[in-house]
Amino acid sequence: MFIEIKNAKKQYGTGEAAVYALDGVDLSLEKGKVYVILGPSGSGKSTLLNMIGGLDSLDSGELIIDGRNISGADKKALTAYRQEDVGFVFQFYNLIPDLSVEENIEVVADISKSPLDMDEVLKALDIEKYRKRFPKELSGGQQQRVAIGRAMIKNPKLLLCDELTGALDTKSSLAVLKFVEKINQSYGTTIIIITHNEAIADMADSVIKIRDGKIAKIKENPQKKAAAELEL
Amino acid sequence: MKLNRRYTRSIRSNLSFYVSASVLTMVGLLLFYLFYVAGTGIGKYGDDFFSRNHREDASFTTMQEISDDDLRELERKYGVQLEKERYVNTEEEDGKHVRVFRANTDIDLYELTEGAAPTADDEAVISAGYAENNDIHIGDRVTIGGKEYKVTGWFLRPDYLYMLENITDDYKNITTFFLASLTDDAFDKAFEQSSVSYKVIYGDPDNEKDFRLAVNEDYYTLSYLSADENTRITFVHEQADMFILAAWVMLVMLPFITVALISIIIGRKIRSEQKIIGTLSALGYRRSTLMLHYSLLAVIPGLAGGVLMAVAAELLSDWFGSLGLADYEPMQPEFKLPVLIALAGIIIPTVIYFIAALLKVKKLLKHDTVELLSGAVGTQSKTHRMLRDTKIKVRKKFAIRSVLGSPGRSFVVFLGVFLGAMIVSFSYIFIDSVKAVGSQAMNEFGTFKYEYILNTLQDDEPENADSVMVVAYENSDGKRFSLMGVDSDCKRWNLTDSGTGSRADIEDGWYMSSLCAKIFGVEAGDEFTFRSIASLEEYTVTIKGIIRNGYQNYIVSTRENASEITGLDTSLYNCVLTDESRSFDGDIVQEIITSDTFTNQMETMLDEMSGLVYALIIIGAIICIAALYVSINMLVSENANNISMLKVLGYDRKKIDKMVLNGNHLLLIPGLILGMLTGYGAMAWYCDAFVETEGLMIPVDFSVPHIILTICIVTLCYFVSLLLVRRKVEKVDMIESLKDNRD
Structure with a gap:
């Protein structure tokens, strides 16, 4: 398995205010697949994504990614992991406002050992003509494509998308999802998308439902739809 | 939601800002306050001490001694107070120089800082600075005029707060020179002959000129030194002025800039809270409530810094003030931070921070609430396009x-x-x-290595040396300078006209040192009027040029030109410039400058x-x-x-x-x-x-x-x-x- 999560637990707060964001999660994910994690707000899906992305650490349990135990990794190892193996796309893009499109992508390429070709990524995401523009000069969908480009330039093994269409209109959402699908097909990148939008689940190889910090259901999707066919 | 609850939370979450901004406010103000308190403390001490011990307005010596009856007559006629001071200069076997006084009764009284006045013939009080510097205690014995005396106390005198052995010296001597005072009987017994000088306090300053003319006419004035020109006296207020001047320099340099800096930071911190301000505004909080809330948070560093400053100034002012008094006789001024000034130090930065915050919130609230909620107000960089097309x-x-x-x-x-x-x-x-x-x-x-100031006029031309006539004059305000007559071909004295860069044509007129020009506000080509210290006769000369010399206060010309003013023969001189050290007959050297x-x-x-x-x-x-x-x-x-x-x-x-x-x-x-x-x-x-x-x-x-x-x-x-x-x-x-x- 590419990702193995065993009895993962994460608690925020103490005493009566304590909340188990992850309460004994067990999960196995295969390489090169698209996974959609569904769940209501506060269910623990973002926490799970943060753990897999090396942004936060588990209180207990194991998290093994591509044979490497992330749960016990120190800060330096987690930084190296984020630098090389994982790409993030967030709901609100989180682009650096003072950097242009190509600079926002270059900021990652700059620290990556074997980055993809910048022009290739810009072209693939159809943002070549905006390369000199700054985030403020782009629409939400365009910004999200830049964010995907930034995540992809390092050619990560794993792409984590946190509500990537949450701030976009339907048309832009579809366009963005098509690019995500294209990345999965072109580079064989494992993709995990967390979303409230159940319609997106149709493009996943597997759909994971999470509730109260626990895996509620895992559903394989043998007849997954192409992104273009999604009814958002 | 109670906004007041945010105060403690805000302080806790921004503790490092509040601490460092308070420290910065404190330190920024502290230097001004320390200098100010030291300056005013020293100045006040000087005023009180001078008043308490009847500081002279001037001292003078005359060719003919003035009798006691004549002194009383002068007092009556000119409304002045006069005292004849008797003193003796001794040189002891151990090389110490002592100036022994018969204690004055009316002017320049001595004030004991330790011990008691002498009551027996073998008792003496000595100057406090020398006693401290040489670790002399009460009960120890000192030699004065070859005879041992028991030290019964230490004293300060208003005309010797800065201990110059000779008035022309540039720096104090508390190592080999001290003052002593004996009982009148002991003084009279020990010294058959003594020098005399006169101390005067003018009741009416307008009478000064008439008084001096009368003294010169009847007794011929040899020297006259006003208190304003007496560095033993003026150095105290000069030190105070120096500290107060430094305080104003500090005020311009520090508090203004630090307070401005913190105000800017407060403004930016408030801007970073625009989402909260927007939220509160959306919730219906009034502008005035929000402005007051943030302004009250902003006063914390002002209040804390001001209070810390007041406490630190109170604690440190004695130590700091004493640093500035190291040169002087051990005075004991009180360095107190005036309450009103301390309050100003607390209130002014507090009010400035309050206003800075108030204006910032007011400015922010001019924007739409939606804009505030997005956090985008004031965050747009105008220079983000910079370097866009470079390969950096x-x-x-x-x-x-x-x-x-x-x-x-x-x-x-x-x-x-x-x-x-x-x-x-x-x-x-x-x-x-x-x-x-x-x-x-x-x-x-100039190029000389030694300058010998002689205490008597000489007329035998020295070999391998330049001789100079130096006589003190003053302007109508009593500010003194030296009038110098040098040989036309004098090589050793700097005679370069700073305006032309060539040698000054002293045969054709008078030149002035740059220090003198600065003090009297004279420029090349100006007329300069001055008067004789003894006769007060006025002279006017045209200053042809300025000679760069920031250390000596003089005008210079040929001996012939000088002679026309001084009335002294052109062959006379009282200053010798040499390239080598040399010795003079008798005790005629008053000062050697090397x-x-x-x-x-x-x-x-x-x-x-x-x-x-x-x-x-x-x-x-x-x-x-x-x-x-x-x-x-x-x-x-x-x-x-x-x-x-x-x-x-x-x-x-x-x-x-x-x-x-x-x-x-x-x-x-x-x-x-x-x-x-x-x-x-x-x-x-x-x-x-x-x-x-x-x-x-x-x-x-x-x-x-x-x-x-x-x-x-x-x-x-x-x-x-x-x-x-x-x-x-x-x-x-x-x-x-x-x-x-x-x-």
Whole structure:
């Protein structure tokens, strides 16, 4: 398995205010697949994504990614992991406002050992003509494509998308999802998308439902739809 | 929701800002207060001491002794108070020089600082500075006129608070010279003959001229020295003036800038809270409520800094004031921080911070609530396009844009470096400038190695030497200077006209030293009117040019021209300039000035002021660190989203530091240069004002080693601040910051 999560637990707060964001999660994910994690707000899906992305650490349990135990990794190892193996796309893009499109992508390429070709990524995401523009000069969908480009330039093994269409209109959402699908097909990148939008689940190889910090259901999707066919 | 609950939370979450801003406010104000309290303390002590012990208005000597009856008649006629002072100068076998007085009863009384007045013939009181310096205790014995006396006390005299053995000396002597006072009987028994001088206090200053004319007419005045020209007396108020002047220099340099810096930071901190302000505004909070809420938070560093300053000033003022009194007889001024002044120190910064916050919130609330909620007000960088088409690495572009794209933020970082560089360089420039007096003075004097001031007129022309006639004159305000007559072909005295760069044509008229020109406000071509100290007869000469000499206060021409004014024969002289050391017959040398004289005096002065100077450097370093800490801390807070994103993207600490913090290195060099230039300018201004108080034109100098040291200290402070702030960068939480990143 590419990702193995065993009895993962994460608690925020103490005493009566304590909340188990992850309460004994067990999960196995295969390489090169698209996974959609569904769940209501506060269910623990973002926490799970943060753990897999090396942004936060588990209180207990194991998290093994591509044979490497992330749960016990120190800060330096987690930084190296984020630098090389994982790409993030967030709901609100989180682009650096003072950097242009190509600079926002270059900021990652700059620290990556074997980055993809910048022009290739810009072209693939159809943002070549905006390369000199700054985030403020782009629409939400365009910004999200830049964010995907930034995540992809390092050619990560794993792409984590946190509500990537949450701030976009339907048309832009579809366009963005098509690019995500294209990345999965072109580079064989494992993709995990967390979303409230159940319609997106149709493009996943597997759909994971999470509730109260626990895996509620895992559903394989043998007849997954192409992104273009999604009814958002 | 109660807004009041936010006070403690806000203080807790911004504790480092409140602490460093309070410290900065305190230190920024502290130097002004310390100098001010020291200056006013010394000045007040001088006034009280002089009043208590009936300080003279002038002292004079006459060819003919004035009888007691005539003194009383003069007192009656001119409404003055007179005292005939009797004294003897002795030289002891151990090389000590003693000036023994018969105690005055009306003018220039001595005041005991320890012990009791002498009552027996073998008892004496001595000057306090010498006693302290030589570890002499009450009950010890000292030799005066070859006879031993038991020391019963130490005293201060108003006309000897600065212990110059000779009035023409430039620096105190408390090592080999002291004053002593015996009982009247003991004095009369010990010394059959004594010197006489007269002390006068004018009831009506308008009578001064008539009184002096009368004394000169009937008794022939040999010397006359007003208290305003007597450096033994004036140095006390000059020291006070110097401190008060330094206080104003500090006020301009520090509190204004630090308060402005903190006000800017407060404004930016409030701007960073615009989402909360927008939310509260959306919830229906009134503008006035929000303005008051944030303004009250902003007064914390003003109040805390002001109170800390008042406490620190109260605790440190005795120590600081005493640093400035190292040169003087052991005076005991009271260094008290006036309550009103202390309150001003608390209220003024508090009010400024309050207003700064009030205006910022008011300005923010002019924007739409939606705009505030988006957090976009005032965050648009105008320079983000900079370097867009260059091949520079993106990390460098980010660092450069971060600095240039946020001028307000960069300005406060610049101010931190600037403040540190200014204070540290000011301190070192003071040291270098004082040292330069020693090294440059002789160049401006001339090529001679020795200047012998004689106490009697000579007429036998010395060999291998230049002889000079020197006579003291004064202007109508009583300000003194020397009138010098030199040979036309005098080689050793500097006679270079600073205007033309060629040798002054002294046969054709009078030239003036640059110090004299500065003191009397005279320029080349001006007429200069002065008068004889004895007869008060007035003379007017035209000053042809200025000779660069910032250390001696004189006008110079040929002996013939001088003779026309002094009435003395052209062959007479009382000053000899030589290239080699030489000896003179008898005890006719009053003073020897060598190239070492100024150097030694300045080094001694520096030794005694070193505590003050190094205290200034330390305070400068603290200000630099505190100012930079609050500035860079703000930079990190404002960049929290970028920092968190860089962390998410896999940037390690070093790379993030380089991008976010190290861009500020760009500000280090201009901050250092402008800070040092301003320190230089402040010292030039200080030295300019120093001419009036000290009668010395200090050449402003900044040595290369001290420039390097200033750069090193400020750079070190800068990196210490960065080091402290790096912890803050590490603490930026990826997830929390990402949550906040809503566009």
